[in-house]
Amino acid sequence: MDALKQKRRERRADFLRSLCFLAPSLLGVGVFFILPFGVVVYYSLIDGVGSQNFVFLDNFIKLFHNSAFLTASKNTLTFSLMAVPLAVVLAIVLALMLEARIPLKSQFRTFFLSPMMVPVASVVLIWQVLFNYNGTVNEFLLAFGADKIDWFQSDYAMIVVLLLFLWKNLGYNMILFMAGLANIPRELLEVADVEGASEAYKFFSIKLRYLSPTVLFVTILSLINSFKVFREVYLLTGDYPYETLYMLQHFMNNTFRSLDYQKLSAAAVIMALVMVVIIALLFLAEDWFGKDVEG
Amino acid sequence: MRKKRYFSRGVMFLLCGIFAVAFLLPTVLTITNSFMAESEIKSNYGMIFNTTSGGYVSETVNLKFIPDRVSFSQYITGLIKSPEYLIKLWNSIILVVPIVIFQVAVASVAAYSFTRWRGKIRSGIFFFYVILMLMPYQVTLVPNYLVSQWLGLLNTRWSIILPGIFAPFSVFLLTKFMRRIPYSLIESAKMDGAGEWQIFTRICLPQCRSALYSIAILVFIDYWNMVEQPLILLQDTDRQPLSVFLSSINAGEIGLAFAMATVYMIPSLLLFLHGEEYLVEGIANSGSVKG
Numbered sequence: 369m370d371a372l373k374q375k376r377r378e379r380r381a382d383f384l385r386s387l388c389f390l391a392p393s394l395l396g397v398g399v400f401f402i403l404p405f406g407v408v409v410y411y412s413l414i415d416g417v418g419s420q421n422f423v424f425l426d427n428f429i430k431l432f433h434n435s436a437f438l439t440a441s442k443n444t445l446t447f448s449l450m451a452v453p454l455a456v457v458l459a460i461v462l463a464l465m466l467e468a469r470i471p472l473k474s475q476f477r478t479f480f481l482s483p484m485m486v487p488v489a490s491v492v493l494i495w496q497v498l499f500n501y502n503g504t505v506n507e508f509l510l511a512f513g514a515d516k517i518d519w520f521q522s523d524y525a526m527i528v529v530l531l532l533f534l535w536k537n538l539g540y541n542m543i544l545f546m547a548g549l550a551n552i553p554r555e556l557l558e559v560a561d562v563e564g565a566s567e568a569y570k571f572f573s574i575k576l577r578y579l580s581p582t583v584l585f586v587t588i589l590s591l592i593n594s595f596k597v598f599r600e601v602y603l604l605t606g607d608y609p610y611e612t613l614y615m616l617q618h619f620m621n622n623t624f625r626s627l628d629y630q631k632l633s634a635a636a637v638i639m640a641l642v643m644v645v646i647i648a649l650l651f652l653a654e655d656w657f658g659k660d661v662e663g
Numbered sequence: 664m665r666k667k668r669y670f671s672r673g674v675m676f677l678l679c680g681i682f683a684v685a686f687l688l689p690t691v692l693t694i695t696n697s698f699m700a701e702s703e704i705k706s707n708y709g710m711i712f713n714t715t716s717g718g719y720v721s722e723t724v725n726l727k728f729i730p731d732r733v734s735f736s737q738y739i740t741g742l743i744k745s746p747e748y749l750i751k752l753w754n755s756i757i758l759v760v761p762i763v764i765f766q767v768a769v770a771s772v773a774a775y776s777f778t779r780w781r782g783k784i785r786s787g788i789f790f791f792y793v794i795l796m797l798m799p800y801q802v803t804l805v806p807n808y809l810v811s812q813w814l815g816l817l818n819t820r821w822s823i824i825l826p827g828i829f830a831p832f833s834v835f836l837l838t839k840f841m842r843r844i845p846y847s848l849i850e851s852a853k854m855d856g857a858g859e860w861q862i863f864t865r866i867c868l869p870q871c872r873s874a875l876y877s878i879a880i881l882v883f884i885d886y887w888n889m890v891e892q893p894l895i896l897l898q899d900t901d902r903q904p905l906s907v908f909l910s911s912i913n914a915g916e917i918g919l920a921f922a923m924a925t926v927y928m929i930p931s932l933l934l935f936l937h938g939e940e941y942l943v944e945g946i947a948n949s950g951s952v953k954g
Contacts, residue, residue, distance in 0.1 A: 382780055383780065383782070383784075385780075385859055386776045386779065386780035386785065387776075388776075389772050389773065389775050389776035389779075389859070389863075390772075390773050390776040390777070390788070392769050392772060392773070393769050393770065393772065393773035393829060393831075393834055394773070394788070396769065396825070396828060396829030397792070397795065397829050397831060399810065399829075400806075400807065400810055400825060400826045400829050401795055401803060401806060401826070401829070403810070404805075404806030404807065404809045404810040405802075405803075405806045407806070407809055408805050408806050408809070462679075462682065465675045465678060465679050466679065468671075468672060468675055469672070470672055470675050470676045470679060471676060472676075475683075476679050476682075476683055477943070478939060479683040479686050479687050480682070480683065480686055481935070481939075481942070481943075482686060482687055482690050482935075483686060483689070483690070484884055484931075484935070485690070485884065485928055485931040485932055485935055486689055486690050486693065486924075486928065487888055487906060487909055487924045487927045487928060488888055488890055488906065488909075488910055489906070489909030489910040489912070489920060489924055490689065490693040490909075490920065490921060490924035490925075490928075491689055492910060493693075493917065493920060493921065493924075494688070494689040494692055494693065497692075497708060497726060498726075504726045535685070535686065535689075538686075539686070540946055543943055543946040543947055544946060544947065546947070547946075547947030547948075588797060592797055592799055595799035595800070595801065596799070596800065598801075598891075599890050599891060603890070603910045616801060617801050620801045620804065620805075624804070624805075624808075624895065629805075632805050633805060636801070636802050636804075636805045636806075639799065639801060639802050640798060640802045643794075643797065643798060643799065643802070644794060647793075647794060647797055
């Protein structure tokens with residue numbers, strides 16, 4: 369009985385001490401992220417900061433009838449659905465190529481990571497030089513007898529942004545996959561070699577299985593980064609870009625300027641909910657796929 | 664068989680080479696173009712960035728790697744003639760340096776807590792941190808703005824620095840590193856009568872020296888290139904960092920923009936070249952959301 373009490377007291381002491389170490393961070397996170405987000409949730413449920421009448425889902429219903437919000441959601445979704453799978457697949461391809469003991473491996477790794485350092489401003493300048501109507505890419509097209517394309521003001525605009533996104537993020541993702549590949553037990557691949565397994569078999573049945581946690585993580589990461597591409601789109605095309613490039617972030621920015629807190633809060637709450645659902649689904653998927661390889 | 668393998672390796676090498684050139688292109692272009700005089704820039708890119716003033720403008724765009732004549736005029740304009748850019752550079756430094764130092768400091772204590780004690784509440788809080796880390800900036804923007812307003816931080820540097828310090832990214836990453844420290848090490852220190860703080864400073868921190876470095880680099884690169892936060896929270900242009908200002912340099916000063924972008928790249932470039940192994944290790948260890 370005494371031993372149990374002693375143990376319980378020790379555990380409580382442990383808990384209190386752990387709180388001491390966690391306190392600075394928890395306090396800051398509470399003040400700067402959690403509390404204000406609570407207020408955002410509250411704002412999304414009332415009719416105005418002045419009157420503060422509780423209107424429950426009205427703001428959300430209004431938002432779903434807002435054409436700018438719908439366009440922005442659709443475009444963001446379309447972009448993410450194209451960008452994320454490409455960012456995952458191409459990064460795996462790069463990682464597999466670098467893994468195949470080619471010469472200058474570490475130099476290639478450096479090169480692929482270099483986009484991390486380039487300031488946004490010069491990225492934007494270079495992209496303009498390349499994809500402007502009078503830009504380099506169109507010069508090439510002319511030289512080969514093709515017509516010029518108005519890259520930023522047509523349905524091609526999303527491709528331009530997609531290229532920018534991939535250029536920026538593939539290196540980081542590739543490193544994650546290289547780390548994942550390095551964790552695969554060597555013996556397993558050697559056994560497969562001895563048994564004469566094909567490269568395709570080795571990839572799909574062994575490597576991909578072990579990579580599944582990484583695949584899911586890179587998916588989440590790329591999803592977040594696909595939201596971040598707004599920075600470049602904004603600098604390239606301004607507040608009101610070509611229609612397919614009008615993203616949720618443009619909507620938030622423009623709403624922000626008009627200080628419509630209700631609309632803004634409702635949009636933020638919806639985005640947060642969607643993210644939580646996606647993350648939860650990916651976690652479940654990781655459990656499902658990873659259960660037989662994680663020891 | 665062997666021939667086939669050499670062939671496929673050759674193809675991969677070639678592919679990697681093509682990719683590498685494409686990846687390096689913007690970096691190299693920025694640097695080489697910064698050594699072009701304004702007249703050369705104008706003649707090369709005049710077609711795109713409709714410069715109003717006179718001078719020769721080439722009919723077609725010339726994407727050139729090597730300047731006709733190496734000129735430092737852009738650097739002289741940016742760094743010596745007008746103090747504006749140096750002030751913005753200083754702004755960047757006083758925003759980013761405290762964020763990096765204190766984010767890593769706060770995070771290392773929190774990560775220690777997450778490492779040493781396990782339990783339901785603790786893993787719940789950790790999961791919460793992960794979710795928070797994964798939230799896109801557009802979601803945290805409104806709360807951030809509100810809290811800055813209440814605390815009277817709006818339009819001061821603190822509105823950027825304080826949320827930066829408590830961003831959960833380093834907590835997450837550092838926790839993953841610390842959990843790898845062998846438990847026996849901590850246990851034996853405890854046997855010798857060391858308190859928690861001593862275990863933390865004498866054993867844990869020295870063990871994750873490389874992790875701290877790699878996280879600092881990642882945080883630095885992230886905040887060094889920030890644009891959105893200052894645009895909204897720090898609208899006073901005198902206090903904005905160079906990253907924001909660079910993106911608003913007007914069309915007539917493309918050459919200057921390249922030169923200042925090159926200057927701006929130097930700190931990240933040095934950190935990158937000096938600590939690439941650490942950086943890669945840092946990225947590699949962020950590889951799974953579960954600890």
